[in-house]
Amino acid sequence: MKVGFIGTGVMGTGMIKNLIKADFDVTVYNRTKTHADAAVAAGAKWSDSPKELASQSDVIISIVGFPTDVEDVYFSEHSVFAGAKPGTIVIDMTTSSPSLAEKIGAKAEELKLEALDAPVSGGDLGAKNGTLTIMVGGKEETYEKVLPLFEAMGKSMHLFGSYGSGQRTKLANQIMIAGTMLGMSETLVFAEKAGLNSEDVINTLSGGSAENWSLSNYGPRILKGDFEPGFYIKHFIKDLRLAIEEADAMQIDLPMLKLAKQLYTKLQDEDNLGNAGTQALIKYYRP
């Protein structure tokens, strides 16, 4: 199975290495060619455009930055849809809008291709270790065909429904994380101000009903002053925006989600922290 992979960022590079390790034949494209060096060094071939890549592949996987980048990759002049042969499977693994996933699905059917939306969680470490969670939307028969690819990249994967369902599940995931990040930040700043030992607080809270992944994983990094991105604030803001747009379209009001977007946006716009990790939310509260 010839795999074309678009997007050799932190996530993509880890996923490509795991595909190669599982003996898939991988060709890559990235907007900035030098960023594909690690993937090429690991054994991937290079292609000069999404169109050329698509014409040579059985399956195309994309994981890029923003929905506009996804639009470019699939719908622009030198895009995947300009090059893919009938029967090719396209999988967008970017966290992107459910409606764009539906649009890709419809266009793929028109071109006699198959499409899945398959965003992931688990971050850079999950990509590197092949332990991603993969949330999939599309047709069952397509899902079954590419399961070996998913299994090379992830430890858990599930088909949630038709086009866009993977994206909707990922957005639900991000809403949950917004809650744990807000809760963790307010908890830690409260503990600090109250003169408690924050490490003891994290340990105690992690053993009870306040327990959550953000507190156990980001809490200790915050105490060390480590704000390096496991996941960028700028990308989380994009996800929160997509979730709010989707909630608005469904006519539900989610005030916690809006609050999270507001605080993160302030950090990005006023404190220039878009390239920091999401755990830097605590800086909103610290004077």
Place this chain on the structure above:
Amino acid sequence: MKVGFIGTGVMGTGMIKNLIKADFDVTVYNRTKTHADAAVAAGAKWSDSPKELASQSDVIISIVGFPTDVEDVYFSEHSVFAGAKPGTIVIDMTTSSPSLAEKIGAKAEELKLEALDAPVSGGDLGAKNGTLTIMVGGKEETYEKVLPLFEAMGKSMHLFGSYGSGQRTKLANQIMIAGTMLGMSETLVFAEKAGLNSEDVINTLSGGSAENWSLSNYGPRILKGDFEPGFYIKHFIKDLRLAIEEADAMQIDLPMLKLAKQLYTKLQDEDNLGNAGTQALIKYYRP
């Protein structure tokens, strides 16, 4: 060691049974006598007032409803402080205000008593199974003396500092839970409206970086329509109010915490849900 126990609610009764199981000699008092029937049936003796109870005990434990109840138990006419002999240890395990814990500590010293604040997390099941987390404030020497009592009731306990530190840690715990409850509710209502299978969403999210205790434990109850109280909304509102008062006093603004209190207060005041479990927060979002 003769233990006097004040408050035979759901939490207290479980804790009393575990103290009796560990061979402590337990006498109980409760405002409504019939609510002590289960404790008495388990082998506890009855006393007619906190004052009388205190005069016969080496250690007094209280776990009642609200800070005003704690005030009553310790400072009113027939209270603990009216009856306790020098050398007695008093432990308030109610989630109450840090400043009241400091006041109890100061008064205890004046009367040659010892005091700890020691609120718990882990809910009714933790109380029943002896697996509570106990967050303690007070003097180390006092903590050491009553450790066998704590070990009979909890699986994890820690001394966080002087009077009020147990309460401050418990409030930090409640802030964290406010975040997971808000996040979970908005996640589940988003998933429902998006037409996703909520059970699959909970399972998938629980395996990744959105993972948290509230989602794993309350999520399935919500899907079953089970809003029985593991923890009452009316008590959670009290905790959130205490946390906000404390944050205000420390001059920190915690908008997520305020939002949580606002939504829960609406459920209590407008929808009459004060006696429902905290997982009923999702009803705020459902039309």
